Amino acid sequence: MSLLSMASDVLARFDQVEAVLESRFRGRPSFRVACPHATTESVLAPFLAEIDVPIVDLEIVPAAEVDDLLGGRADLAVSSLVPPAHRRQIAIATVPIMIQARDVRTRFPGAEYGDLESMTHESLVVPRSGVGAAVMSAVAHLAFLMPVRDVAAGSVAQAFAANGQGYALTTEPLRFGLDAIPARANGVPLTITLYASWDATHYATDALEDVAADLRSWLQAHPTWPDSAEV
Incomplete structure (x- = not known):
């Protein structure tokens, strides 16, 4: 492993420890979500305005980069790109193009x-x-x-x-x-599938699955695109 890779791994582990400590201080998990700007504007911001979930911030990056943030700056990723097979994941909506x-x-x-x-x-x-x-x-x-x-x-x-x-x-x-x-x-x-994914070894994997399920349920009731979608 290169020195740069080792440093990145150490920083990611530090972020995880910091998240655990913050969660214990707040009395519930504190999650950050990686997502593209369009997903922020049309899905996550409206969701956070209505539903009280343990999300404290968003990391807004291009869709191709959301998975890279898992295990470090983000706990959950939401995008229309298929997550890697080793991630825990659920489909939260099928959206018409x-x-x-x-x-x-x-x-x-x-x-x-x-x-x-x-x-x-x-x-x-x-x-x-x-x-x-x-x-x-x-x-x-x-x-x-x-x-x-x-x-x-x-x-x-x-x-x-x-x-x-x-x-x-x-x-x-x-x-x-x-x-x-x-x-x-x-x-x-033509449709796309919107996915929520997270690290299978995350300290709060069950809570992350609950957040993803809440988002799926909210999108069923409040589709934010020009036409209806299936989930």
């Missing part, structure tokens, strides 16, 4: 879904997250190539769509005067 643009209802008049097959000459804008991965996978299975541009976040994709620079495929709540329709490819609605 929406095509968003100001003219989307004109583009798909009277339709229940927007089929990607009908958008061969359109530019699609997706966030670099589980949403983007799902769209890229769906497009790869079509019989033709489609122009797909990935950007930093769903809100950025929405901004470009509002400015007429393509159609955003995202799960964020509507803004910028956009309208939305559920996306579909090869007759299958």
